[in-house]
Amino acid sequence: MHRLYQAQDELEAQLLRDYLAASHIPATVLGRYQSAAAGELPSLSFPWVWILEDRDLARAKALLAEFLGRRGEPDRALSWECECGERIGPEFDLCWQCGRSRPE
Ligand SMILES: [Zn+2]
Structure with a gap:
Protein backbone atom coordinates (compact mmCIF):
# COMPACT_ATOMS: atom_id res chain seq x y z
CA MET A 1 0.00 0.00 0.00
CA HIS A 2 1.19 3.46 -0.80
CA ARG A 3 -0.42 6.83 -0.15
CA LEU A 4 -1.04 8.68 -3.39
CA TYR A 5 -3.10 11.79 -2.79
CA GLN A 6 -5.00 13.63 -0.08
CA ALA A 7 -8.34 14.63 -1.56
CA GLN A 8 -10.33 17.77 -0.76
CA ASP A 9 -13.38 15.71 0.04
CA GLU A 10 -14.97 12.32 -0.23
CA LEU A 11 -16.30 12.92 -3.73
CA GLU A 12 -12.93 13.88 -5.15
CA ALA A 13 -11.36 10.84 -3.54
CA GLN A 14 -13.94 8.57 -5.12
CA LEU A 15 -13.58 10.21 -8.52
CA LEU A 16 -9.84 9.66 -8.40
CA ARG A 17 -10.27 6.07 -7.26
CA ASP A 18 -12.63 5.42 -10.19
CA TYR A 19 -10.23 7.16 -12.55
CA LEU A 20 -7.44 4.84 -11.45
CA ALA A 21 -9.71 1.81 -11.60
CA ALA A 22 -10.48 2.63 -15.22
CA SER A 23 -6.77 2.09 -15.88
CA HIS A 24 -6.76 -1.12 -13.86
CA ILE A 25 -4.95 0.33 -10.90
CA PRO A 26 -6.56 -0.90 -7.69
CA ALA A 27 -6.90 1.90 -5.16
CA THR A 28 -8.85 2.56 -2.01
CA VAL A 29 -9.97 5.56 0.02
CA LEU A 30 -8.97 5.74 3.66
CA GLY A 31 -8.99 8.33 6.39
CA ARG A 32 -12.65 9.23 6.50
CA TYR A 33 -14.95 9.00 9.49
CA GLN A 34 -12.19 7.26 11.35
CA SER A 35 -13.52 7.69 14.82
CA ALA A 36 -17.22 7.91 14.11
CA ALA A 37 -17.67 4.25 15.01
CA ALA A 38 -16.23 4.91 18.43
CA GLY A 39 -19.00 7.43 19.11
CA GLU A 40 -16.80 10.46 18.71
CA LEU A 41 -17.00 13.24 16.21
CA PRO A 42 -16.01 12.15 12.74
CA SER A 43 -12.39 12.74 11.99
CA LEU A 44 -11.73 16.02 10.27
CA SER A 45 -8.85 14.60 8.32
CA PHE A 46 -9.30 14.57 4.58
CA PRO A 47 -9.61 11.24 2.81
CA TRP A 48 -6.47 9.73 1.34
CA VAL A 49 -6.38 7.72 -1.84
CA TRP A 50 -4.09 4.72 -1.46
CA ILE A 51 -2.56 2.58 -4.17
CA LEU A 52 -2.78 -1.08 -3.27
CA GLU A 53 0.15 -2.26 -5.34
CA ASP A 54 3.45 -0.39 -5.01
CA ARG A 55 4.37 -1.36 -8.56
CA ASP A 56 1.47 0.79 -9.85
CA LEU A 57 2.78 3.90 -8.15
CA ALA A 58 4.62 5.53 -11.05
CA ARG A 59 1.67 5.02 -13.38
CA ALA A 60 -0.75 6.17 -10.69
CA LYS A 61 1.20 9.41 -10.25
CA ALA A 62 1.01 10.08 -13.96
CA LEU A 63 -2.73 9.47 -13.91
CA LEU A 64 -3.07 11.71 -10.87
CA ALA A 65 -1.39 14.56 -12.74
CA GLU A 66 -3.78 13.96 -15.62
CA PHE A 67 -6.74 13.85 -13.25
CA LEU A 68 -5.80 17.12 -11.57
CA GLY A 69 -4.98 18.85 -14.85
CA ARG A 70 -8.24 17.87 -16.43
CA ARG A 71 -10.25 19.19 -13.50
CA GLY A 72 -9.16 22.79 -13.93
CA GLU A 73 -9.93 22.96 -17.62
CA PRO A 74 -13.15 24.26 -19.12
ZN1 LIG B 1 -6.61 19.58 -39.03
Whole structure:
Protein backbone atom coordinates (compact mmCIF):
# COMPACT_ATOMS: atom_id res chain seq x y z
CA MET A 1 0.00 0.00 0.00
CA HIS A 2 1.19 3.46 -0.80
CA ARG A 3 -0.42 6.83 -0.15
CA LEU A 4 -1.04 8.68 -3.39
CA TYR A 5 -3.10 11.79 -2.79
CA GLN A 6 -5.00 13.63 -0.08
CA ALA A 7 -8.34 14.63 -1.56
CA GLN A 8 -10.33 17.77 -0.76
CA ASP A 9 -13.38 15.71 0.04
CA GLU A 10 -14.97 12.32 -0.23
CA LEU A 11 -16.30 12.92 -3.73
CA GLU A 12 -12.93 13.88 -5.15
CA ALA A 13 -11.36 10.84 -3.54
CA GLN A 14 -13.94 8.57 -5.12
CA LEU A 15 -13.58 10.21 -8.52
CA LEU A 16 -9.84 9.66 -8.40
CA ARG A 17 -10.27 6.07 -7.26
CA ASP A 18 -12.63 5.42 -10.19
CA TYR A 19 -10.23 7.16 -12.55
CA LEU A 20 -7.44 4.84 -11.45
CA ALA A 21 -9.71 1.81 -11.60
CA ALA A 22 -10.48 2.63 -15.22
CA SER A 23 -6.77 2.09 -15.88
CA HIS A 24 -6.76 -1.12 -13.86
CA ILE A 25 -4.95 0.33 -10.90
CA PRO A 26 -6.56 -0.90 -7.69
CA ALA A 27 -6.90 1.90 -5.16
CA THR A 28 -8.85 2.56 -2.01
CA VAL A 29 -9.97 5.56 0.02
CA LEU A 30 -8.97 5.74 3.66
CA GLY A 31 -8.99 8.33 6.39
CA ARG A 32 -12.65 9.23 6.50
CA TYR A 33 -14.95 9.00 9.49
CA GLN A 34 -12.19 7.26 11.35
CA SER A 35 -13.52 7.69 14.82
CA ALA A 36 -17.22 7.91 14.11
CA ALA A 37 -17.67 4.25 15.01
CA ALA A 38 -16.23 4.91 18.43
CA GLY A 39 -19.00 7.43 19.11
CA GLU A 40 -16.80 10.46 18.71
CA LEU A 41 -17.00 13.24 16.21
CA PRO A 42 -16.01 12.15 12.74
CA SER A 43 -12.39 12.74 11.99
CA LEU A 44 -11.73 16.02 10.27
CA SER A 45 -8.85 14.60 8.32
CA PHE A 46 -9.30 14.57 4.58
CA PRO A 47 -9.61 11.24 2.81
CA TRP A 48 -6.47 9.73 1.34
CA VAL A 49 -6.38 7.72 -1.84
CA TRP A 50 -4.09 4.72 -1.46
CA ILE A 51 -2.56 2.58 -4.17
CA LEU A 52 -2.78 -1.08 -3.27
CA GLU A 53 0.15 -2.26 -5.34
CA ASP A 54 3.45 -0.39 -5.01
CA ARG A 55 4.37 -1.36 -8.56
CA ASP A 56 1.47 0.79 -9.85
CA LEU A 57 2.78 3.90 -8.15
CA ALA A 58 4.62 5.53 -11.05
CA ARG A 59 1.67 5.02 -13.38
CA ALA A 60 -0.75 6.17 -10.69
CA LYS A 61 1.20 9.41 -10.25
CA ALA A 62 1.01 10.08 -13.96
CA LEU A 63 -2.73 9.47 -13.91
CA LEU A 64 -3.07 11.71 -10.87
CA ALA A 65 -1.39 14.56 -12.74
CA GLU A 66 -3.78 13.96 -15.62
CA PHE A 67 -6.74 13.85 -13.25
CA LEU A 68 -5.80 17.12 -11.57
CA GLY A 69 -4.98 18.85 -14.85
CA ARG A 70 -8.24 17.87 -16.43
CA ARG A 71 -10.25 19.19 -13.50
CA GLY A 72 -9.16 22.79 -13.93
CA GLU A 73 -9.93 22.96 -17.62
CA PRO A 74 -13.15 24.26 -19.12
CA ASP A 75 -15.49 21.58 -20.36
CA ARG A 76 -14.10 20.52 -23.69
CA ALA A 77 -16.42 17.58 -24.11
CA LEU A 78 -17.85 18.89 -27.33
CA SER A 79 -14.70 20.19 -28.92
CA TRP A 80 -12.79 17.77 -31.11
CA GLU A 81 -9.23 17.05 -32.06
CA CYS A 82 -8.31 16.93 -35.73
CA GLU A 83 -5.95 14.30 -37.16
CA CYS A 84 -3.41 17.11 -37.63
CA GLY A 85 -3.42 17.64 -33.89
CA GLU A 86 -5.35 20.87 -33.83
CA ARG A 87 -8.13 21.18 -31.25
CA ILE A 88 -11.28 22.59 -32.80
CA GLY A 89 -14.08 24.34 -30.99
CA PRO A 90 -17.46 22.64 -30.86
CA GLU A 91 -19.06 25.19 -33.17
CA PHE A 92 -16.80 24.23 -36.11
CA ASP A 93 -17.19 21.26 -38.42
CA LEU A 94 -14.02 21.89 -40.38
CA CYS A 95 -10.45 22.14 -39.14
CA TRP A 96 -9.16 25.67 -39.61
CA GLN A 97 -5.64 24.32 -39.81
CA CYS A 98 -5.89 21.69 -42.55
CA GLY A 99 -9.49 21.76 -43.72
CA ARG A 100 -10.42 18.21 -42.71
CA SER A 101 -13.97 17.72 -41.57
CA ARG A 102 -14.96 16.64 -38.09
CA PRO A 103 -14.70 12.85 -37.68
CA GLU A 104 -17.94 11.01 -37.02
ZN1 LIG B 1 -6.61 19.58 -39.03
